Amino acid sequence: MKPAFLELSPDAHRVPVRFAGETLMLPEGANLAAALLAAGVTVLRHTPVSGAPRAPFCMMGACFDCLLEVEGVVRQACMIEVTEGLEIARPHEGPCDDTL
Amino acid sequence: MTRFDLAIIGAGPAGMAAAATAAEVGMSVCVLDEQPRAGGQIYRDVERAAGLRGDILGKDYTQGAPLVAGLRQAVITHVGGAVVWAIEPGFRISYTCDGAAAQIEAARVLLATGALERPMPLPGWTLPGVMTAGAGQILLKQSGVLARRAVLVGSGPLLYLIAVQMVRAGTPPLALVETQRRADLIRSAQHLGGALRGWRYLLKGLGLLAEIARARVPRHTGATEIEVEGEGRAEAVSFESRGKHHRIACETVYLHHGVVPNTQAARSLGVSHKWNAAQACFVPVLDEWGQSDVPGVCIAGDGAGIGGARVAEIAGRLAALKLAEEAGRLSASDRDDRATPLHAALSVERAARPFLDVAYPPYAGAIAPTDTTVICRCEEVTAGDIRSYAGIGCLGPNQTKAFGRAGMGPCQGRYCGLTVTALLAEANGQSPDETGYYRIRPPLKPITLGELASMDGPEKDAAG
Numbered sequence: 097m098k099p100a101f102l103e104l105s106p107d108a109h110r111v112p113v114r115f116a117g118e119t120l121m122l123p124e125g126a127n128l129a130a131a132l133l134a135a136g137v138t139v140l141r142h143t144p145v146s147g148a149p150r151a152p153f154c155m156m157g158a159c160f161d162c163l164l165e166v167e168g169v170v171r172q173a174c175m176i177e178v179t180e181g182l183e184i185a186r187p188h189e190g191p192c193d194d195t196l
Numbered sequence: 197m198t199r200f201d202l203a204i205i206g207a208g209p210a211g212m213a214a215a216a217t218a219a220e221v222g223m224s225v226c227v228l229d230e231q232p233r234a235g236g237q238i239y240r241d242v243e244r245a246a247g248l249r250g251d252i253l254g255k256d257y258t259q260g261a262p263l264v265a266g267l268r269q270a271v272i273t274h275v276g277g278a279v280v281w282a283i284e285p286g287f288r289i290s291y292t293c294d295g296a297a298a299q300i301e302a303a304r305v306l307l308a309t310g311a312l313e314r315p316m317p318l319p320g321w322t323l324p325g326v327m328t329a330g331a332g333q334i335l336l337k338q339s340g341v342l343a344r345r346a347v348l349v350g351s352g353p354l355l356y357l358i359a360v361q362m363v364r365a366g367t368p369p370l371a372l373v374e375t376q377r378r379a380d381l382i383r384s385a386q387h388l389g390g391a392l393r394g395w396r397y398l399l400k401g402l403g404l405l406a407e408i409a410r411a412r413v414p415r416h417t418g419a420t421e422i423e424v425e426g427e428g429r430a431e432a433v434s435f436e437s438r439g440k441h442h443r444i445a446c447e448t449v450y451l452h453h454g455v456v457p458n459t460q461a462a463r464s465l466g467v468s469h470k471w472n473a474a475q476a477c478f479v480p481v482l483d484e485w486g487q488s489d490v491p492g493v494c495i496a497g498d499g500a501g502i503g504g505a506r507v508a509e510i511a512g513r514l515a516a517l518k519l520a521e522e523a524g525r526l527s528a529s530d531r532d533d534r535a536t537p538l539h540a541a542l543s544v545e546r547a548a549r550p551f552l553d554v555a556y557p558p559y560a561g562a563i564a565p566t567d568t569t570v571i572c573r574c575e576e577v578t579a580g581d582i583r584s585y586a587g588i589g590c591l592g593p594n595q596t597k598a599f600g601r602a603g604m605g606p607c608q609g610r611y612c613g614l615t616v617t618a619l620l621a622e623a624n625g626q627s628p629d630e631t632g633y634y635r636i637r638p639p640l641k642p643i644t645l646g647e648l649a650s651m652d653g654p655e656k657d658a659a660g
Binding site for chain 2: 098099100101102103104105126127130131133134138139140143145146148149150151152153154155156157158159160161163169175177
């Protein structure tokens with residue numbers, strides 16, 4: 097079955113980003129949360145309370161359900177634009193460097 | 197630290213119009229906005245998107261472009277991507293931008309922080325694939341991203357608008373599951389006479405309904421017992437309508453039953469708020485210019501009470517005139533001369549609102565959710581938890597934090613605050629005003645230590 101979301105302009109210039117160990121080709125400058133949804137990603141994180149899966153909900157920086165670890169900092173995916181080579185992990189699931 | 201005559205928080209229609217008006221009379225203005233490009237949520241990314249998909253989004257969207265263009269003048273500093281996290285008296289405003297914290301000072305502040313979707317807690321609303329209808333619109337406006345198999349759930353004109361935009365884009369929703377009842381429509385008829393002055397809105401609404409009917413999108417009205425079903429993600433919406441049980445398989449659910457003022461910044465400044473029964477939300481206490489009970493702080497746009505984009509634009513101009521007069525840039529009579537046509541326009545733009553508020557009330561099942569429904573998404577507190585706190589003596593929302601962390605997650609109560617107030621008010625037999633709301637303190641949005649450490653100190657500024 098086709099992904100849940102479709103892009104009206106699929107021919108946008110794409111750049112590679114790393115998401116949870118996979119390489120995804122996302123439109124450069126696109127809203128990261130929107131780009132991940134369009135790439136077929138359904139779950140962005142699991143809650144620290146019960147481990148329930150979550151994904152973008154409000155798309156305007158208010159609900160914090162789209163939290164991701166981007167370049168080592170937990171941030172809202174809906175408030176970030178796609179740039180080449182972004183390193184993204186699900187929060188608390190990325191590699192942890194205890195030596196720092 | 198740079199000092200401005202006026203700081204405006206939010207670059208939606210109210211903030212943009214206020215900036216232009218203040219600039220006209222020579223005030224230096226700084227507009228801080230969270231989004232990289234101006235427009236607010238209603239005109240999100242309009243300068244980029246109008247050319248690409250203006251035909252889908254419609255004229256009411258593309259008309260935001262001139263307002264955005266109006267920000268490009270020497271006396272206006274527009275800082276995009278600026279997340280404001282503290283506003284201190286005097287006023288000193290702290291924000292994060294590009295991974296670093298920064299501050300400005302301003303003699304006066306206009307809060308134009310807009311609206312949030314009214315929280316719509318129902319079983320399954322935290323599942324991936326469930327989003328607000330506003331989120332669905334933002335995906336379309338900013339990113340050209342559309343849900344292939346979506347069900348729209350709730351009530352209100354925005355639901356019809358996004359349905360039509362999805363039809364035009366070639367991905368019609370599978371169905372509209374509407375919660376308003378026949379009785380609501382009948383009750384709203386008494387406001388129809390007044391609403392005729394706002395005929396433009398009514399005509400637009402009828403046009404939208406006709407487009408939905410032509411596209412043969414099924415509409416179910418008077419829906420109750422609504423649940424989103426799914427294992428790990430949304431797979432179906434089930435509900436009762438006209439005495440029958442329905443289940444619609446889908447992948448995306450867009451929820452909407454109205455929008456409510458985003459009061460976080462105003463509350464952090466100590467602005468008084470009162471319950472507005474007609475709109476079922478708290479609104480700041482303001483005079484006819486948008487002046488709050490905190491000197492130097494005005495509020496305009498949906499953050500002052502829901503009125504929509506045109507009302508926001510006019511209210512932004514009115515607030516700017518008032519602030520300019522206070523700053524000595526305009527005489528009181530000049531201010532009033534400029535304001536007269538604006539006040540008249542405002543009353544026309546607001547005319548349809550009482551009709552809409554009654555015709556499309558919030559979904560009762562989400563105002564008093566079932567006990568097992570999660571109401572605080574961040575801390576996963578249920579409606580039953582809140583009721584049990586009330587049972588052991590919890591009177592106000594701030595106490596629920598101590599009982600079970602409701603409102604203490606990263607969203608800081610934005611998506612549970614009204615629900616917690618409603619649940620406690622009901623359980624304790626008190627009014628929403630008596631029950632109150634979360635106390636809001638800075639930081640208004642999370643900030644990292646690294647961002648804080650990167651801020652220029654005041655001493656450094658003074659020396660430099």
